[in-house]
Amino acid sequence: MQRRKISNQSFPYPMPMVVVSSVVDDRVNHMAVGWVTRANGSPPMLTVTINKGHHTTRGIVEHRAFGVSVPPIEAVAAVDYVGIDSGDSVDKSGIFDLFYGSLEHAPLIATFPLCMACRLNLFVGEIVEAWVDEACVTNDKPDPEKMRLFCLTMPDNRYWSLGPYVAKAWGAGKGFTPPA
Numbered sequence: 001m002q003r004r005k006i007s008n009q010s011f012p013y014p015m016p017m018v019v020v021s022s023v024v025d026d027r028v029n030h031m032a033v034g035w036v037t038r039a040n041g042s043p044p045m046l047t048v049t050i051n052k053g054h055h056t057t058r059g060i061v062e063h064r065a066f067g068v069s070v071p072p073i074e075a076v077a078a079v080d081y082v083g084i085d086s087g088d089s090v091d092k093s094g095i096f097d098l099f100y101g102s103l104e105h106a107p108l109i110a111t112f113p114l115c116m117a118c119r120l121n122l123f124v125g126e127i128v129e130a131w132v133d134e135a136c137v138t139n140d141k142p143d144p145e146k147m148r149l150f151c152l153t154m155p156d157n158r159y160w161s162l163g164p165y166v167a168k169a170w171g172a173g174k175g176f177t178p179p180a
C-alpha cells in the first residue's frame with residue numbers, strides 16, 4: 001500500500017454531532033460539538049473537547065455541569081447555527097424546547113432523541129503524525145467513503161456503515177432563522 005504522510009490535523013473518522021448546553025449568567029446557551037467521544041465505561045463518561053473561549057464554557061466552569069443532546073438529521077440547520085453564532089453576541093436560549101433531569105444546570109433538548117446530563121470531568125491525547133492510504137484520498141483529503149469506515153453504537157453493540165452525505169458543516173446553519 002502506497003502511503004501518504006498527511007497533516008496531523010487529519011482525523012477523518014466521523015464524529016457524532018451533539019449540542020452541548022449550559023447556563024451562563026442565568027441564561028441557557030447551546031453550542032455545536034463534533035469532538036465528543038465515550039471516555040470511560042464505569043462510571044460512564046463522555047469527553048467533550050470545548051474551546052475555553054466559548055460562551056458555553058463559562059457556564060460549564062461556573063456550574064460544573066452541562067447537557068449533551070444528540071440531534072436527529074432534521075435539526076441539522078439549527079445545530080449548525082448554534083455552531084456558528086456565539087452566545088457572546090446572540091441569544092440562543094429560545095432555539096430549542098428544554099427539559100432538566102436532576103442536574104439543575106444541565107439543560108437538555110426536549111425534541112432530540114437522546115440526551116445526557118453531565119457533571120464536569122476531564123480528558124486528552126496529542127496527534128503527532130498521521131498517514132493515509134493514497135487510494136483513499138479525494139481532493140487531497142482522507143475520504144470517509146473510500147476508507148469504508150464504520151461506527152459502533154452501544155449498549156446494543158452494533159456496527160453501522162456511514163449513511164449518505166447530509167449537509168455542509170459551517171454552512172447548513174447560515175440560512176436558519178431562529179424562532180422569534
Ligand SMILES: Cc1cc2nc3c(=O)[nH]c(=O)nc-3n(C[C@H](O)[C@H](O)[C@H](O)COP(=O)(O)O)c2cc1C
Pocket residue numbers: 029030031032033034035036049050051053054055056057080082083084085086087088169170
Ligand atoms: C460542525 C461543528 C462542530 C463544532 N465542534 C466544536 C467542538 O468540538 N469544540 C468546540 O470548542 N467548538 C466546536 N464548534 C464551534 C462552536 O460550536 C461555535 O464556536 C459556537 O458558536 C460556540 O458557541 P458559544 O460561544 O455560544 O458557546 C463546532 C461548530 C460546528 C459548526
